[in-house]
Amino acid sequence: MQPPLLSIEDLRVTFATRRGPVEALRGVSLSVAPGESLGLVGESGSGKSVTAFAAARLLDRAGRITGGSVRFRGQDVTRLAAADLRAAHGQAIGMIFQNPRAALNPIRPIGRQLADVLMAGGLSKVQAKERALESLEAVRIRDAARRLDAYPHELSGGMCQRVMIALALACRPALLIADEPTTGLDVTTQKTVMDLVARLTAERGMAMILITHDLGLAAQYCGRIAVMEQGRLVEEGEPGALFAKPRHPYTKRLVAASPTPTSTLSDLVPESPRSPARPRPAPAPGTPPLLAVEGLGKMFGGAMAVEDVSFSLREGESLGLVGESGSGKSTTSRMICRLLDASAGKILFDGESIGTIPARDFHRSPHRRAIQIVFQDPTDSLNPRFSAFDCIAHPLKRLTPLRGEPLRLRVIESAERAGLPSALLDRFPHQLSGGQKARIGIARAIAVKPRLLVLDEPTAALDVSVQAGVLRLLDDLRREDGLAVLFVSHDLNVVRMMCERTLVLQGGRVVEEGVSRDLFRSPRTAYTRELLAAIPHFRPGQPRGLAAEPAA
Template sequence: MNAGAANRPAGAAAPVDSIAARPVLDIAGLCVSVRGEDGEREVVSDLSFKLARGETLCIAGESGSGKSMTALAIMQLLPQPAGRISSGTIRLGETNLATLNERQMQRIRGARIAMIFQEPMTSLNPVLSIGRQLTESIEAHTDLSQSQAQRRAVEALKAVRISEAESRLKQFPHELSGGMRQRVMIAMALALEPDVLIADEPTTALDVTVQGEVLELLRDLQREHGTSVILITHDMGVVAEMADRVIVMRHGRMVEEGAATDIFALPQAEYTRELLAAVPRIGTGAGRQESRDAAEASKPANVADVDDLHVRFDLRGGFFGRINRRVHAVEGVSFSIAPNETLALVGESGCGKSTTAKALAGLVPYQGDIAIGGRNLSGLGRAARKAVRRDVQMIFQDPYASLDPRMRVGDLVAEPLLIHGIASKEERRERVAALFERVGLSADQMELYPHEFSGGQRQRICIARALALRPRLIIADESVSALDVSVQARVLDLLKELQREFGVAYLFISHDMAVVENISDRVAVMYLGQIVEMGTRDQVFSNPRHPYTKRLIEAVPVPDPTRRRERFARLDREIPSSTRRIGETPPRLALTDVGGGHLVAV
């Protein structure tokens, strides 16, 4: 690694002279075109930048801005035959990648330039072991024997701090957690110590603590090997934590470029200012929910009451397939939600928050008591239970996966009304049209199909569908985590407007603590199936008492390069499993009131 990058203080941009001198990657006048039904159109237009050795360059922007297409063009992985580089040069050292054929690029990919994709589960081959996938890449680019390649693979896994590296070689991708799969992807990318590493949204799907671990890992490996990094993301907090320089893209064009400190302190482009203004910040941020009176938030007539909820799944194993282990997904959870209130349920993947939501919506069997509007579901017949379920609706994380692609969106929104036999056909159409107008869409769009909408528009359709039955409670399960920051802000504003208008209550499930802090009235923190802390938003965020809550909040990246952390909170080990042997139960946590209804596990 060059001395300038090694000695540069956190938050400081790389010196201009070091960037200009002998760049590792030099892109000039890059144009990328994609052919569709309406002919060919440019998705990247006249893009030029240089990447210095040891530098981290972040390319930021919303979906459709051309970030990922730029990365795919550099790697020569554009979709074929539709995509092509129509003009420009991509020089890696003295080699123009834009002129190489596939066989020549195969020798460069992995060896000199590597890429980490957003979703590791779709990037790793599910039928090959981790060891086979690692050694295959090493053997393709080196003259090492199989045993030597295996030793290199073990070293790569150890470098990304995966425990028991030798035994991990025999495991398959589905046997690892999301954070571990992403670390395996990083190990594969860095096993041959490439000159350039492209990381395309490497932390978007990860929990905030795992995200911090992965970013810290990239920093460490960059310091050790002097690798140049192109980090593609729409998370401006990650940009502030990692970038030396920033390129902001919109509609395929660069709208602004500069040092990270300059971009955040004095953005020149209006689009950059809008992007930064939409970023949720703990304690501040556009559209932040005002604190509500504690007495108002605890009115007796609750929309939902959950008492001593348990959800367990049995696992079979052994030669005869006997039940030998049990997943304690939710263990003794209790909470209530008042009318017009937002209760946020937060925690890392596997903590039980989504399972709790599914139990509340009647999608999984459970033990304990769930009462909706004062009616306990466990004591109701099928018809009565169906009627009560009208009061609880869900908005899921992926709007495209939750909408039937074969149906028109107007029919999808009307479907709950049809199932419950509400209104005539004409009345249903009028109600759906009114819902479309209310969520910011037009009635004319009712005849379109899901694929004809953007991600943010599809989520608005899902919100309209959830509102169709005029429910008392809407469960939003990671409903904005897959959206761009500005689209996310607009959807959150819409949810708050609808709450004020209809008095609906929300169970808001998320691992994004900054979003939670901006929208919630009360917060419940879950860990291994149990609530470890619960209180008003201000109690939990201003005075977190449980160590796990503190770690979640500390791991949130701050969108300010001048406050960049030297080290992220590091995970010393994988999150413990909630799976136990039959007959073995986890220790029950008792919640103690530390003042003003602020409950903390002891």
């Protein structure tokens, strides 16, 4: 047998915090063979990313390897000097980071960023420019020569992710570490990106570590799975056997909490700690809808991003809005929340036209408290200078009369209902995981007790077990309080469970709508069928095939 490419033995990592040292890894041991694909799964805070960052020697200043070894091609990288590490990086280990926009330099064209990496690897300026173009062409970016001069903000999320892949693979490393590479991407873009990564690593004989909280994604693209819990590796094996018959109680909980095409919220959370929801009486026949959207349109730079979108939403009803990136989902939700002005159409809330109120003035409207949104990117939507407590308290101070002890109790209640322990409320966003920051966004939105909650990919950053609890919470809120929910998501399994009706958007237009159960069972349009076919599911024992992907 070949010796392992990467061998981690009894690895221990400790972080210095204001409350003293925290042991993030507690004796992790694993190995990756040349050409192997390993999936590293577990909840937020389980140590997945810390393991990868320690192996690549990318821990921040607060993190320190306190025990064990990390051997790459037999050499202990924990003992390498900084200069040797810089020389090894690129040719040895490539990294795809979780947030491509945050990882890319916003004021430098992507072609120059690629050239920087290549010149650091020993190429001349001319050679680096040629290889940069080849790297973009390898990740199937259309008009690659023109894109060399583009800045990250000029590219879609999927294209930024492809640029990150090009950067990671530019120096042809032996090991690729992909840290949540598809978070926030729609299902078709996710499939395209992962098929691309799998194909390139296979063609180049590279090993890959895929860090993800999506067990279906890990099952589809990895030959072996390692499960982590609280800094320890608790179980590993081939995905078919491991997910079909998990042995460890923690793995069993992860598998049970993962949505499937037939699962229900009760399946995901069989023993909810909260009492069963007590549904409010349904509105009387003829009651006007809480929200009515008629012929909504939005133009950007002379092109229609949203065109002629119409729907209604009653109190206590949930409506799913699905489609690929660029289909108009988020633009529609922001117009409804009055964060964007519409170019055409009407928005009626509780019978009153709110579309005529300029977005810049809506904060003075009495409807501001009634309409709340949970944003897709938890990091960018939180004030980095606010503690978690202050983030949740801020809208309460602006929109309610609560002060002092009542305000503090409301903040704690909202945080705990969103799955955020009160012990974390004094931490700042940079001290929290992506999942914990997402929970702050949910707590902040529900704290003011709105009537309409717009959820823009609210669980994209959450691990499956926390996602299940949050989904049950949101469903209970809808039933108990008569809360109307507009659910924007690329996770079609979640939309099927959460939403009574679903609208499918393509190119800014509604191409299909109907009762969720019927739409998911028998989609009428080819576009909807394509979306459903791209969902990664558990397929224990079945081979994983790769489809050809188009250029971006």
